[in-house]
Amino acid sequence: MLAQLYFDPRERQAMFEEIFPYFSTSEVSGAFIVGGVLNVLMPTTAAPDEPGQLQPADYLPTFFHLWALVNRSKVFDTIFIDLFSRLARDILACEHVPFSEHGVFSKAQSDLIFTAILRLTEIPVGQASSPYSGNVDLGVGAALYLARDEKKHPIAYTISRWIVMSLSPACLDAPGSILGNLEGLIESVDTFFHPSNQGGWTTMLSQLTGEMDTPPERRLNDALKRRFVLCLKEVTFMGIFAKSSKSLNHYLSALQGLAYLEPSVILPGALQRFYPSLQGLVEVHRTSSSLRGLQMVAPIMAREKGFRCHITALLALALPGIDANDLDKTMNTLTFFQAVAYSIPFVDITRPDGGIHDTSLAMQWVQGEMEKMEIEGQDVVLDYKERRSDEDEVNILRSSTAGFAEFVRALLGKIFTLLENLPARGEGQGERAEENVINTLPAALTPLFAAMSPEVFEVALEKLAAFVGGHVVHQARDAVAFMTNAMCKANPKKTLRTFVPMLIVGIRNEIDHNGAASDRSSGTDVPPATARSYGTSACSA
Structure with a gap:
């Protein structure tokens, strides 16, 4: 499905003149074939900035008109969102193509795409189980052979690519921008992210969240980055405790990407949820999810001021996870320890002449932070860069490293107990x-x-x-x-x-x-x- 790479963008006009006459709603299979051919053959790179060359503003209205002629078709929605997604990606660096708060699209076009995205989630509305009509897609005919493999090209990925490639700092102050529409979309479906709300939409929503990490090619400013992370923060935290392993993987991927973008926004909320889980104060399945979440954010915590002081406490709390009666949790615990070992050295940096000889200072500090998280709840703010001096952090870190030897003894003891309780082959x-x-x-x-x-x-x-x-x-x-x-x-x-x-x-x-x-x-x-x-x-x- 790479045929479009062999066509010159200068020939776009000739391609349209050859393909469009076959589009007909009287014979709907012809409409599906035209849509499939456009998606497979049409080059999505920009034409040169020369007279007579078609730019996106010239042909996008025609595409949206054709799209509107075939209503309630999941095949058509998938075709055009895939096409627009690649168009947004390939024109990203073209300076002669106008780029606004809606990317290379207009506000009306952007709104139509978000409406289609909401349809593709197939979230039930009222008595209807699906926004699509199966009778319409029965006429797909030979166009079925032009469809992309959904396993290799999942629709959630193409949607995420379109959103991310259309973002820019222009979205911040403009009402109804791509970012504003994304916030509205997430807000309208946020209850469907809850682990107890399972259905056909679960994988789609989790994958949509997991695929949205900002590309390195795009220079996004701090304000846009923060607002983007805040938009996805709550639904990601709900999703990381999903019971479906496939959905959980997508949410954990999203958690890692968001934590990389804005550690100060994501890590406090993550710790506020992970600490009670590791202490056994909530449901058992949340403990395994928390261990997997810690595995994803451990490298980020290790390099962030203040948050790295939590690592030794988390290691100690995770030790009971090595349990012969729950081997899945045991594997998650070992993988978390592996992630930490790749991120920090296990070295005792206490000094005899420094006044810090044990873990008492670190334990007292962690206990205070846990009490703060419990009081402030999910909106807790841990601004260590502004409220914690470098000297204080160094002292807490020194104190926390005094427990490494004891942690290693306890860890090996847990592993030996596990091995002794394994059944014979x-x-x-x-x-x-x-x-x-x-x-x-x-x-x-x-x-x-x-x-x-x-x-x-x-x-x-x-x-x-x-x-x-x-x-x-x-x-x-x-x-x-x-x-x-x-x-x-x-x-x-x-x-x-x-x-x-x-x-x-x-x-x-x-x-x-x-x-x-x-x-x-x-x-x-x-x-x-x-x-x-x-x-x-x-x-x-």
Whole structure:
């Protein structure tokens, strides 16, 4: 469907003269074919600024007239919004094409497109279940072969592209602009974003929100960026607790994009919702959603003044998420730890001569911030750049890092408890989920071990060595091998010096004293060989 790239914009007039005569509402299949051919063949780049060349203002009225002649057709709405979306994208950089608060379109044209967008959501109005008539689209005929693949080109993406490519600072002060219409659209359908309001519109709305991130090519000023984020903020916060995993992915993508654009607008509301979820004060499914949300915003929090002071508290609150009874939540928790490990070093930066030796200052500060969030609710404002001095932030950060060693001990202890409670292979119905958790361990622990300071690494090494040397957990054989491998990658010298002598002695003892591997039986339950196999796996890692 890239045929339009091979046509010269200068030939647009000749193309219209050839194609338009076949348009007829008497034979509606001809109208569908003309619409499909225009979408596939018509070049959407701008023609040169020369006499006799058709510019958007010359041919857009004709397109909208043709669109209006075929009412209540989802196929026609999809065709023309796709066409207008690519037109807005390709003409973005053309200085000779007028660009207003409606992009390259007029106010009336912009209003018509937003009306079509509302139709495409297929939100029921009154007794009608759909704004479209199935009888109209029955006449699509051969035009069906000209349609784009909806999986590769979802309509929500084309709508988002049209909106974003039409935005400019001119939208800020003009009533009825693209941004104003977007705010009106979101306000009119905001109740349908709620997780309890499920229907055919759910995926469309979530994907529409998730696709709207500002392109780097467009130089948007701070005021426009802030208003755009405020427009999508509330519906995104409602959506991140959706029960549909497909919808949740779109909302989390939107959360990450909005947090990148305006951290001071998004992060306070996110923390206000995530803290109660991690404390177990709300529904269980919100905890997993919060962990996934934290995974998306962790890199942004790590670089924002004030917000990075929350990270160690969030790590501690997330630890109970490692639970053998809820493996999905366990995977989300490990992925959150992975995102943090990629963003910050696990280094204790307290100084003996600095007056800060423990986590008391950080804990007191976080408790105060949580109380503030609880009092102010969803409209909480955390303006750390203006209200928090650099010296205060440094002191809180130093205090928070004093707990890294204890966090690592607790984390490894949770992981070891998880491994001990995993069922043996072939037992239980959740074997695939258990394998997913085991496979997630190296992805999470490799960056974590690499981010540790030498002192914190020693704590982790001692903890892991004590577990490997003192426990034989056959069902955790692969997981232990993954963990020792991850630790070896972070610091080969220390890891090998600790593990190799210990594992060799353990394997020799099993062979010499317990007769491990002395039986040629092919059975899987040979107790003497279990410890030997366990040690061999750890050694081979």
